[in-house]
Structure formats: structure tokens, C-alpha cells
Amino acid sequence: MKVKEILTKILLIEIFKGLALTLKMLFSKSVTVQYPFEKRNIHEGFRGRHALVRDPISGDDKCIGCMRCTTVCPSRCIHIKREKRENKMVVIDYIIDASRCVYCAYCVEACPVCALVLTEDYEYSSYERKGLIFNKEKLLKNWDEFSAKWPADYYFNKFWQPPGIDPSRWPKTKREQGPVPLKRGVEIKREVKNEQLPS
Amino acid sequence: MNPENERELLINMGPQHPATHGVLRLVLEVEGEIVKRCTPYIGYLHRGLEKLAEDLTYVQSLPLTDRLDYLSSMVNNVGFCLCVEKLLGINVPERAKFIRTMLSEMARICSHLVWIATHALDIGAMTVFLYAMRDREKLLELFEMVTGARLTVSYPRIGGVRCDVSNEFLKKLERFIDEFPKRVEEYETLIDRNRVWLKRTKGVGVISAEEAINWGLTGPTLRGSGVYYDVRKFFPYDAYDKVEFDVPVGKNGDIYDRYKCRMLEFRQSVRIIKQCIERLPEGPILADNAPKIRMPASPLKIDKEDVQFEIYVDDKSVEDFIKKFTDIYASVEAPRGELGFYIVCDDSAKPYRMRVRAPSFVHTGALPRLCEGGLIADVIANIGSIDIVLGECDR
Ligand code: SF4
Ligand code: SF4
Numbered sequence: 001m002k003v004k005e006i007l008t009k010i011l012l013i014e015i016f017k018g019l020a021l022t023l024k025m026l027f028s029k030s031v032t033v034q035y036p037f038e039k040r041n042i043h044e045g046f047r048g049r050h051a052l053v054r055d056p057i058s059g060d061d062k063c064i065g066c067m068r069c070t071t072v073c074p075s076r077c078i079h080i081k082r083e084k085r086e087n088k089m090v091v092i093d094y095i096i097d098a099s100r101c102v103y104c105a106y107c108v109e110a111c112p113v114c115a116l117v118l119t120e121d122y123e124y125s126s127y128e129r130k131g132l133i134f135n136k137e138k139l140l141k142n143w144d145e146f147s148a149k150w151p152a153d154y155y156f157n158k159f160w161q162p163p164g165i166d167p168s169r170w171p172k173t174k175r176e177q178g179p180v181p182l183k184r185g186v187e188i189k190r191e192v193k194n195e196q197l198p199s
Numbered sequence: 200m201n202p203e204n205e206r207e208l209l210i211n212m213g214p215q216h217p218a219t220h221g222v223l224r225l226v227l228e229v230e231g232e233i234v235k236r237c238t239p240y241i242g243y244l245h246r247g248l249e250k251l252a253e254d255l256t257y258v259q260s261l262p263l264t265d266r267l268d269y270l271s272s273m274v275n276n277v278g279f280c281l282c283v284e285k286l287l288g289i290n291v292p293e294r295a296k297f298i299r300t301m302l303s304e305m306a307r308i309c310s311h312l313v314w315i316a317t318h319a320l321d322i323g324a325m326t327v328f329l330y331a332m333r334d335r336e337k338l339l340e341l342f343e344m345v346t347g348a349r350l351t352v353s354y355p356r357i358g359g360v361r362c363d364v365s366n367e368f369l370k371k372l373e374r375f376i377d378e379f380p381k382r383v384e385e386y387e388t389l390i391d392r393n394r395v396w397l398k399r400t401k402g403v404g405v406i407s408a409e410e411a412i413n414w415g416l417t418g419p420t421l422r423g424s425g426v427y428y429d430v431r432k433f434f435p436y437d438a439y440d441k442v443e444f445d446v447p448v449g450k451n452g453d454i455y456d457r458y459k460c461r462m463l464e465f466r467q468s469v470r471i472i473k474q475c476i477e478r479l480p481e482g483p484i485l486a487d488n489a490p491k492i493r494m495p496a497s498p499l500k501i502d503k504e505d506v507q508f509e510i511y512v513d514d515k516s517v518e519d520f521i522k523k524f525t526d527i528y529a530s531v532e533a534p535r536g537e538l539g540f541y542i543v544c545d546d547s548a549k550p551y552r553m554r555v556r557a558p559s560f561v562h563t564g565a566l567p568r569l570c571e572g573g574l575i576a577d578v579i580a581n582i583g584s585i586d587i588v589l590g591e592c593d594r
Contacts, residue, residue, distance in 0.1 A: 014392040021388050022326055031333050043340070045347040045362075074259040104262040104353045118347075158362060159347070 045158040047103045047118040050096050050134060051143035056181050061140060062115035065091040069107035069116060075100045078107060094139060098124075099132040108159040114177045117157050119146040147182045154179035207235060210575075214243050218321045218579045221589030223563065229575060237570040237578065239563050244593040252553040257283045258357060260553070265351035267538075267555060268591040270313050273306035273342075274533045275591075276355045281436055282529035282540040283357045291437075294482045295359035300438040301475040302345075302354065303531075304468040305372070308379070309338050310534035311461050311468075315386060318458070318583035322399050324390050334382050337375055344368050359485035369476055376469045383465045391462075400455040404569045404581040407452055414565040417558050418536025419464060420585050423449035423457030430532035442474040454584040461586075535559055535586050559592035 008014070033040050042048075052061040065082040077100035081093040105118050119142060126132050134142065147155065156179040213224040222243035228236040248267065252260040264279040265272040277299050284291060291299075316331035339349040345368050346354040346361070354361050390396045406414070411424040421428060429446040431439040447463035449456030530539035536558025543552040562585040569581045 009394075014394070018326075018389045018393065021385060025330075031336070040340075043344040043347075046343060047347045072259070074255055074262050102262045102265075102353075103348060103351070105347065106259070106262075 042120045042122070044120075046120045046122070047105050047159075049119050049121040049124050049142055049146075050098060050101070050139060051117050051119045051146055052094065052136065052139040053115055053117055053180055054140055054143050054147075061091075061094070061136065062113050063091050063094060063111075064113055064115070065089045066112060068110045068112065072106045072110040074104060074106065075102050077101050091136075094136040096134045096139065097132070098134055099129055105159045108157060111160075114157070114160045114180075117143070117155075118159070119143070121146055121149075150182060152182075154181055156180065212578065214240075219582055220317060220587060223582070223587070223589055223592075225566070225570075225578065227570075227575065227578065232574050232576075234570050234573055234575060234578060237567040239566050241560075241563060241589070242593050244589045246594065248594045249553050249555060252550055254549065256549055260550070261356070262351070262353045265353055266590060267557065267594065268310075268533060268535065268559070268588045269350060270588055271306040271310035271534045272351050273302045273354060274310075274531055275538065276353065277303055277437065278529065278531040278533070278538050279540050280355045280357050281531060282527060282542055285529050286527045286542060286544060287357070289358045289486045291359055291486055292483045293438075293480045295355075295484045295486075296438040297441075297475050297479050298360050298364055298484065299355055300442065301364075301372075301472055301479075302342075302352075303437070304471045304475075305338055305341065307534045308465060308468050309335055309342075311465060312338075314461060314534075314583075314586045315458075318580075318586075319386075319390055319396075321579045321583045323395065324393070327386050327389050330382070330385060330389075334379065341368065341372055341375065344371070356485065359483070363484050364479075369479070372472065373476055376472050379469055380466060383462065387462065397455070399577075399580055400458060400584075401453060402451070403454050403573065403577050404584060405451065405453045406565070406569060410568070411452065411565075414568065415561045416536065416565055416585075417561070418532065418534070418586075419457055419460040420536060420558075420562055422447065422460045423584075424452030425450050425456075430530055430537050434530070436529075436531060438475065439471075441478070442471050444471050454580055457584045530556065533558060535588065535591070536562065538591075555591075555594055557591040557594060559587040559589070560594075562587050563592050 052063060054060070055062050063080075065080060067080060070076075070078045070080055077097040079095040079097070080091060081095075082089055082091045084090075103118065108114075108116050108118055121142070124132075160177055208229050210227040210229055211224065212227055213219040214222040219225065224240040224243065226238045226240065227234050246266070248263050252263055255263070261276060261279060264275040267275045312331045312335040316328040316335075319325075319327035319331075342352055343349045345364050346352040406416075406424055408424045408426050411421050412426060416424075417428065417430075425448055427446060427448050430436075431444075432446055444467045447460045447467065449460050526541065526543045528539055528541045530537050532538075537556065538558060539556035541554040541556065542550045545551045566581065566585065569585070570578045573581070
């Protein structure tokens with residue numbers, strides 16, 4: 001026992017065991033990703049940069065100015081400017097201060113018409129604070145950038161229909177929300193239009 | 200010796216010191232290499248979370264708790280949810296309980312991986328850092344898959360969880376935990392019997408069981424001294440009373456024993472996750488009487504004065520329930536120790552006062568006791584061994 005202990009002490013057994021492990025790792029497959037050139041896959045439903053969904057029919061956003069996202073936002077970073085025009089509420093501007101946002105996706109859940117989405121883009125750092133304040137135009141542009149990259153023709157966010165809440169409690173628009181067709185294939189667009197016309 | 204050289208020296212360690220795990224500032228009075236006095240100064244990361252919560256509804260406060268201990272945000276969320284559930288009298292469905300337990304243990308592994316990585320790096324073993332980060336990355340990816348975020352998950356919700364887990368996720372998780380015990384052995388090969396590691400940790404920063412209790416230490420820091428206390432065993436929450444696991448306990452109360460406890464906890468967490476995957480029941484993931492995001496018939500009706508209250512508590516019975524209680528405390532076993540939430544409520548949907556019992560805060564208080572009389576180099580080892588996160592300490 002004693003001899004063995006002395007031998008391990010002199011021969012640095014435990015150190016060589018560790019070195020053997022690191023040597024083994026040297027020849028195993030590399031796990032690192034060369035980030036700016038090579039990107040890992042983002043999982044569906046990642047909460048990244050905000051965007052306002054562009055309605056494929058009207059080409060505008062779908063927001064109705066109900067202020068629910070503003071109310072639910074824990075960091076109070078959504079500001080909506082709206083106006084009453086001919087008995088109709090019109091959203092003039094929609095501002096999200098992304099530098100204050102905590103990316104909880106409560107706003108996405110609360111929106112009754114699924115107008116808002118947290119996209120899977122995560123590369124939008126900016127040299128100035130102004131670059132992180134998104135107005136309506138910027139938010140729509142975010143959507144265009146995101147949808148151009150989206151591989152499928154339809155998009156559906158997993159936070160749009162919060163699970164667990166009885167669907168009868170949702171407004172009709174939320175209940176009926178299906179995957180959003182992206183404004184890419186002309187055919188898809190026409191198809192949707194045809195459906196829309198008779199109703 | 201010239202008496203002028205014998206005077207004590209005042210050293211500022213931190214707040215930018217990389218080995219203080221964030222923004223902890225220690226003022227050390229040293230005589231040669233010996234630390235005579237050690238005074239921690241905290242508050243560099245104070246964001247006033249407790250005060251902020253007073254202005255937000257219970258549901259809205261949830262994302263705040265992510266920012267307490269950002270290395271294990273899931274456990275913080277669960278702690279807050281448990282407290283509010285206790286307050287509102289909500290029974291969480293079985294499936295949600297198991298999912299929470301599963302993800303909490305994932306968060307524990309994640310957090311302990313960061314701990315072993317940085318602790319070993321501080322003491323001088325760089326390789327462990329790389330290996331631990333490699334494995335943590337896999338877990339973060341799993342988190343991203345189910346919650347949509349890697350670090351600040353905001354995943355549980357008062358009365359359940361936010362979205363269901365998929366079979367794909369369970370399979371991936373199973374694959375991870377099958378190979379994870381081997382990884383833990385790898386870390387141990389690197390440091391467990393390494394003579395430098397043993398010299399730096401054995402018999403350093405000793406705190407006896409009695410003293411540890413008196414200082415209010417919890418979690419692995421307390422268990423390293425040989426005290427058998429774990430919130431998961433003593434006050435079981437979620438599905439912890441339905442799974443089997445052991446609580447590893449140390450003996451000597453030195454840095455090595457605290458390290459050993461956490462290493463053994465890795466294996467217990469794996470065991471818990473395995474059981475959760477096997478026994479995951481079917482069913483709903485949100486309680487029926489959970490506070491919901493209300494969807495009135497006409498969205499424009501919501502534009503009222505007291506809109507915050509309207510949105511979250513739309514149930515008369517829930518409102519009555521809140522009125523019956525004045526204060527409530529619930530705690531969870533966070534990776535760092537007992538994390539408690541104490542809420543004093545009035546009849547509104549916002550807490551009158553929320554207080555967080557953060558283990559890091561208590562452990563920082565015990566730091567002078569551990570460091571005084573030791574060497575400067577051991578201060579770093581001590582900080583690592585009590586495993587503090589300043590986000591939680593300063594709140
Ligand atoms: S994600 Fe959360 S914090 Fe960000 S804008 Fe939406 S509600 Fe506000
Ligand atoms: S909740 Fe939706 S519809 Fe209402 S204001 Fe916000 S984005 Fe617009």
C-alpha cells in the first residue's frame with residue numbers, strides 16, 4: 001500500500017491520466033462552430049428580433065391598435081400611436097424599444113390578431129441606441145428579412161396560440177389563426193385572395 | 200526587518216476581477232500573504248427587482264425572476280410560481296409538475312457545469328472549463344428547443360408551464376443524460392486526484408456544521424459540512440416527492456467536500472431526469488384556475504384605467520382568495536441553496552412587497568469567516584466554492 005502510494009506520487013499517475021484524456025480529445029471530433037462563417041440551427045420558436053407580420057393580402061401590418069401588448073409588456077417598451085379617423089382606430093406608429101425588451105414573448109401571446117412575432121433573427125446589434133428602437137416601418141422590414149430566410153411557404157409561431165388556455169376564451173381571430181402564407185409565391189397569394197373574396 | 204515594511208496593506212479585489220464571478224468587491228487587509236480582514240462590498244448589480252415587482256402584476260413579474268440567478272433561470276421561475284400558486288390556491292397538473300422538475304434539474308446541471316468550469320479555472324485547471332462548456336452548450340440547446348430561449352427561459356407560468364415538451368425533445372434529453380455521467384467522470388479524471396487541486400482545496404476554507412447553520416448557509420455549501428438539509432426532501436414541491444434521489448453530504452466542510460457534493464449532485468440530477476422522462480404522465484399542462492391573459496369580446500374595451508388588474512385576475516374567487524392572505528413564503532432548492540420568495544399581498548393583483556431570500560446573498564456574508572486567516576490565493580478558491588452569482592446577491 002505504502003509503496004504503491006509512493007509510486008503514484010513519483011510517477012505522476014493522476015497527471016498522466018488527465019493528459020491521456022486531453023490527448024484523446026485532441027483526436028475526437030471538434031464541437032466548436034466557426035461562428036460568423038458557420039451558424040448553428042436555431043430551433044423553432046426562438047425569441048429574437050421583433051417583427052410585425054405583413055399581411056399577404058393588404059401588404060400592411062395586421063395590428064388593430066387594441067393596446068393589449070402595451071399593457072402586458074413587463075418592461076413597458078411598446079408604444080403605440082393611434083388616432084380616431086372616421087370612427088375607426090388607425091395605428092399611426094408602432095414603436096418597440098428593443099433595448100429595454102426582456103424577450104418574454106408576452107406581447108406575442110396577448111395579441112388577439114397575431115400581428116406581432118418574435119422572429120428567429122438574433123444578429124441585430126447596433127452601434128447606437130437609436131438602431132434598437134424599431135418603428136412600424138422597421139418592424140415590417142424585419143418581417144420581410146425574416147420571411148425571406150424562412151424555408152417553408154407558411155409560418156406559424158408557437159406562442160400565438162398559448163397552450164393550456166381554453167380556445168373558447170380567445171377572440172375569434174386568434175382561434176382561427178392558421179399558418180401565415182408568406183408573400184413569396186404569387187400563386188399562394190392568389191389562392192388566399194380567392195378564398196377571401198366570397199366571405 | 201525594517202518596521203515600515205511590516206504594516207498592513209489594503210487590497211481591493213474586484214469589482215472587475217475576473218475570478219470574483221461578476222462584480223463582487225472585496226477589500227482585503229493583508230499582512231504579507233495572510234488575509235487579516237475581508238469585507239465584501241456588494242450592490243454593483245443592483246437593479247431593484249424587488250421594487251420593480253411591486254409595480255407589476257404577478258404574471259408580469261415572472262420574467263424579472265429570470266434575471267436573479269441567470270445561470271439557472273428555470274429554478275427561479277419555479278420558485279416564484281410556487282409562491283404565487285400557494286397564494287392563489289392553484290393545483291398544478293401532474294404533467295406540468297414533472298416537466299418543471301425535469302427542467303429544474305437540467306438548470307441545476309447547467310449551473311453546476313458553469314460552477315465547475317469557473318471554479319477549476321480559478322484554481323488553475325483550464326481544460327475542465329472547455330469540457331464543461333461543451334456539455335452545457337448541449338443543455339442550452341435543449342432549453343432553446345422547448346422554451347424558445349437559451350438562458351432567460353421564462354418558461355413556467357403560474358399554474359403550469361408555457362408550452363408542452365415534444366417527443367423529440369425527450370429523446371434528445373435522454374441521449375444527453377445517458378452519456379452525461381461519463382462526462383462527469385472525465386472531469387473527475389482531470390481534477391479529482393490531481394495533487395495541485397487537492398493541495399488547493401483540502402483543508403482550506405473549513406467551516407463546521409454548527410457554524411454553517413448559524414451563518415444561514417444552504418445548498419451544497421451547507422451539505423459540504425455534513426448537514427443533511429435539502430428543500431427538495433424536507434419540503435417537497437413539484438414532483439420531487441414522486442422521484443427517488445439521494446442527497447449527497449460531505450464531512451469536513453472544506454472546499455474539497457463542497458466540490459465533491461456538487462459532483463455527486465450531477466449524478467442525482469441525472470437520476471431525477473431519467474425518472475421524470477419515464478414517468479411523464481399525459482394530461483393538461485396548465486391548471487384550470489390559473490390566472491390567464493384575458494381576451495374580452497371587443498379588444499378596444501380593454502382601454503380602461505385599472506387595466507393591469509383587469510387583465511390578469513378576472514376571477515372573483517381568485518380575488519377573494521388573495522384578500523384572505525396577507526403574506527406567503529415558498530422556497531425551492533436552487534443550485535446555490537434555498538431560494539425563497541416572500542410575498543406580502545394586498546387586495547390588488549400586484550404584490551405589496553416581494554422579498555427574495557437569495558442564497559448568494561447569505562453566502563457572501565459568510566465569506567469573511569471563510570477567508571480571514573487564510574492566504575490571498577485561497578480567497579479565490581473560497582469564492583468559487585460557495586458558488587455565488589452576483590445577479591442574485593444584489594437583485
Ligand atoms: S417580448 Fe416582452 S418585454 Fe419584449 S416587447 Fe414583448 S412583452 Fe415587452
Ligand atoms: S396586441 Fe396586437 S393588435 Fe393589439 S395593439 Fe398590440 S400588436 Fe396591435
